[in-house]
Amino acid sequence: MPISKTDFVRGLQCEKMLWLDAHAPELKIIPPEVQARLDAGNEFGDKAMGIFGAFTETTAYREDGRLNYSQMIADTTSLLAQKTPVICEAAFTWYGNFCAADILRKTGEGYAVYEVKNTWRVREEFIADLGFQRLILRKCGVRITGSYLILRGDEPPEGLPPDACGKTAEILTHEGTTYRVADVTKEARAAEQIAYNRIFELGKLKRKDACMPCVSIGEHCQKPYPCWYYGHCSASQKEE
Numbered sequence: 662m663p664i665s666k667t668d669f670v671r672g673l674q675c676e677k678m679l680w681l682d683a684h685a686p687e688l689k690i691i692p693p694e695v696q697a698r699l700d701a702g703n704e705f706g707d708k709a710m711g712i713f714g715a716f717t718e719t720t721a722y723r724e725d726g727r728l729n730y731s732q733m734i735a736d737t738t739s740l741l742a743q744k745t746p747v748i749c750e751a752a753f754t755w756y757g758n759f760c761a762a763d764i765l766r767k768t769g770e771g772y773a774v775y776e777v778k779n780t781w782r783v784r785e786e787f788i789a790d791l792g793f794q795r796l797i798l799r800k801c802g803v804r805i806t807g808s809y810l811i812l813r814g815d816e817p818p819e820g821l822p823p824d825a826c827g828k829t830a831e832i833l834t835h836e837g838t839t840y841r842v843a844d845v846t847k848e849a850r851a852a853e854q855i856a857y858n859r860i861f862e863l864g865k866l867k868r869k870d871a872c873m874p875c876v877s878i879g880e881h882c883q884k885p886y887p888c889w890y891y892g893h894c895s896a897s898q899k900e901e
């Protein structure tokens with residue numbers, strides 16, 4: 662079964678999480694503060710679309726309100742053929758595996774890929790996400806000239822440790838918000854190989870006949886993200 666970049670990052674954290682997403686999503690409980698953070702992240706991402714000036718967004722919906730992936734992929738193909746300078750939510754598929762890049766920016770003979778995150782630091786899971794995108798985009802024939810994270814550019818909270826990776830490429834201000842663009846090309850290139858090694862194996866977990874992976878609760882339930890199935894897993898573990 663094909664997977665998305667969200668599936669990929671969640672599957673890297675815990676295979677059982679990905680299995681539950683596919684087979685028993687009704688068991689998840691998203692705390693209101695987490696939902697608020699997700700909503701803030703979406704808002705931050707929407708605002709960041711304009712940081713490189715005029716852009717074209719491919720997001721398209723079906724009549725029932727779901728995303729129209731095939732329309733988005735067709736529009737992206739046509740925008741790339743026209744050498745469109747900035748494409749947002751550029752959509753690609755490879756063997757059914759799907760990703761939409763937050764921002765593609767035309768640079769030289771190819772495109773730079775940007776992933777937007779409403780936080781200050783480069784984190785491993787963001788690199789994994791970009792590695793997945795690089796894999797799909799390159800398999801679709803896109804020449805990638807660099808991989809970047811667009812992060813918050815305001816002063817980070819006190820005590821936040823400095824970035825372990827990702828040198829600052831640009832500081833940009835758009836509509837009153839400051840953004841830090843971190844160059845993670847080298848790290849994302851390495852993550853692409855991990856994506857290639859794991860993509861089909863993780864996809865198998867989404868198959869109808871896939872058995873639930875046997876994973877006990879542990880540190881991985883909180884890192885990098887608190888798992889929304891924690892209540893379910895801890896209750897079933899107590900019963901065993």
Ligand code: SF4
Nearest residue numbers: 675678882888891894
């Ligand atoms: S609670 Fe832990 S073991 Fe259960 S799905 Fe989530 S990460 Fe995996």
